[in-house]
Amino acid sequence: MKDYDIAIVGGGAAGLIAAWAAAREGAKVIVLEKMEKTARKVRISGKGRCNITNAERYDEFLSKINTNPAFFRWAFSSFQPNDIIELLEKYGVRTVTERGNRVFPESGKAWDVATAILDAASEAGADVHIFKEVTKIGVTDNKIKSIEFRDTENGNQAVITVKAVILATGGLSYPRTGSTGDGYGMLEKLNHHIITPLPSLVPLKVKQFEFAKLQALQLRNVEVSLEVEGTAVGTEFGEMEFLDNGIGGSTVIRLSRKASEALHKGQNVALAINLKPALTPEQLVDRIKRDVRSGEFTTAESLMMGLLPRKLVKPFAAFHKIGLKKEVADYTDADISKLARTLQSTRLNVGETAGFDGAIVTMGGLSLKHIDAKTLQSKKVQGLFVAGELLDLDGPTGGYNLQIAFSTGYLAGKSAAKQVKE
Numbered sequence: 001m002k003d004y005d006i007a008i009v010g011g012g013a014a015g016l017i018a019a020w021a022a023a024r025e026g027a028k029v030i031v032l033e034k035m036e037k038t039a040r041k042v043r044i045s046g047k048g049r050c051n052i053t054n055a056e057r058y059d060e061f062l063s064k065i066n067t068n069p070a071f072f073r074w075a076f077s078s079f080q081p082n083d084i085i086e087l088l089e090k091y092g093v094r095t096v097t098e099r100g101n102r103v104f105p106e107s108g109k110a111w112d113v114a115t116a117i118l119d120a121a122s123e124a125g126a127d128v129h130i131f132k133e134v135t136k137i138g139v140t141d142n143k144i145k146s147i148e149f150r151d152t153e154n155g156n157q158a159v160i161t162v163k164a165v166i167l168a169t170g171g172l173s174y175p176r177t178g179s180t181g182d183g184y185g186m187l188e189k190l191n192h193h194i195i196t197p198l199p200s201l202v203p204l205k206v207k208q209f210e211f212a213k214l215q216a217l218q219l220r221n222v223e224v225s226l227e228v229e230g231t232a233v234g235t236e237f238g239e240m241e242f243l244d245n246g247i248g249g250s251t252v253i254r255l256s257r258k259a260s261e262a263l264h265k266g267q268n269v270a271l272a273i274n275l276k277p278a279l280t281p282e283q284l285v286d287r288i289k290r291d292v293r294s295g296e297f298t299t300a301e302s303l304m305m306g307l308l309p310r311k312l313v314k315p316f317a318a319f320h321k322i323g324l325k326k327e328v329a330d331y332t333d334a335d336i337s338k339l340a341r342t343l344q345s346t347r348l349n350v351g352e353t354a355g356f357d358g359a360i361v362t363m364g365g366l367s368l369k370h371i372d373a374k375t376l377q378s379k380k381v382q383g384l385f386v387a388g389e390l391l392d393l394d395g396p397t398g399g400y401n402l403q404i405a406f407s408t409g410y411l412a413g414k415s416a417a418k419q420v421k422e
């Protein structure tokens with residue numbers, strides 16, 4: 001195999017945009033991807049529709065970035081949402097902007113995005129290889145010298161000389177897409193500090209068994225608060241969903257970053273669910289009183305069927321110790337108040353997250369203090385650049401995480417190309 005200026009480790013969103021950016025500057029670029037195809041994660045992103053980016057205002061966008069928006073500003077300014085939209089359009093992917101400024105391919109197909117970024121990298125001149133697992137970054141006198149990899153089809157090993165490496169191996173979430181955290185070990189060997197990677201944007205597993213078998217039940221217009229050590233640390237309104245790997249849905253997913261952090265610290269974490277957030281406690285009591293007096297409902301079970309989705313009634317009653325057979329005619333004011341209270345406050349203890357297998361993104365990663373924000377080059381190894389989810393940067397749902405990958409990929413690619421020319 002010939003020698004290259006730049007080897008890019010990982011052909012995901014960050015790696016392919018880095019390859020495009022570096023190759024169009026005239027650098028000789030090789031992309032080494034260990035899976036059987038590039039950008040597997042992009043292909044399943046946004047439930048197969050790929051929420052490419054978010055078209056909200058520059059400062060608004062930046063303010064949503066964890067952990068260090070000021071660091072990300074450099075990469076973001078170099079390649080913004082309009083830039084990825086323009087690039088995709090050039091490769092035949094028209095986009096549409098939906099509610100919440102979320103940008104999707106008009107076709108509704110994430111595969112189109114994955115194909116377009118691969119085409120862009122290849123057409124710019126990058127050589128993209130699949131089934132190539134990078135095992136070592138060769139460094140001499142704190143300078144990049146070579147890269148070693150293994151052909152996963154035939155086991156053959158190879159070493160090539162390079163002037164720069166862009167590490168874009170992703171985090172640990174959805175490991176079946178190829179993101180198995182390889183980059184962390186490579187960076188640690190080169191004396192870089194890794195902030196403990198944790199699952200984020202992830203369903204949460206609750207301890208209460210009553211709610212364990214409610215798969216596929218979706219609740220709309222609920223209010224969910226996250227409590228850490230008994231104190232509310234965030235509240236979200238919207239939907240929640242009982243999944244086979246825990247409780248998800250937009251409310252819980254938005255709260256999951258803080259939950260994951262707290263669980264990691266060994267703190268007590270709970271979800272407080274208000275199933276009737278549109279009503280004040282008094283209004284809810286009045287509503288139940290009206291139902292009780294209407295004569296329409298005979299038992300507590302039928303009364304609750306009118307208040308809750310059918311599937312939720314039994315586990316909810318078991319959890320709150322509400323007798324379903326009790327005659328509505330026997331309901332006292334105290335019974336009605338208790339029912340109203342429980343409907344507005346069900347507290348579920350969270351035992352763990354659904355883990356990396358179910359996490360949309362990994363929080364933590366390469367400590368940003370080792371990286372120059374203006375170039376994304378390591379401060380410890382000359383010629384080593386890092387991009388994408390491997391960095392200690394992450395965002396909420398809504399297209400932020402792919403934009404982090406695109407922007408950091410672009411800046412790393414452009415900076416590496418500039419450096420190898422010098």
Ligand SMILES: Cc1cc2nc3c(=O)[nH]c(=O)nc-3n(C[C@H](O)[C@H](O)[C@H](O)COP(=O)(O)OP(=O)(O)OC[C@H]3O[C@@H](n4cnc5c(N)ncnc54)[C@H](O)[C@@H]3O)c2cc1C
Pocket residue numbers: 009010011012013014015032033034035038039040041042044045046047050051052053132133134135168169170171173174177178179180181182183359360361387388389390398399400401402403405
């Ligand atoms: C189910 C799901 C849905 C998502 N939906 C969205 C969405 O709609 N919008 C959004 O903004 N974000 C979404 N995300 C997050 C987003 O997809 C990721 O943040 C983004 O793809 C990260 O890009 P990356 O290039 O840094 O890493 P990855 O996409 O993880 O790519 C890393 C690549 O490196 C390769 N690799 C790893 N180790 C090696 C090695 N040793 N040698 C060679 N290759 C290696 C891997 O095989 C992989 O192809 C979603 C994530 C998931 C899991």
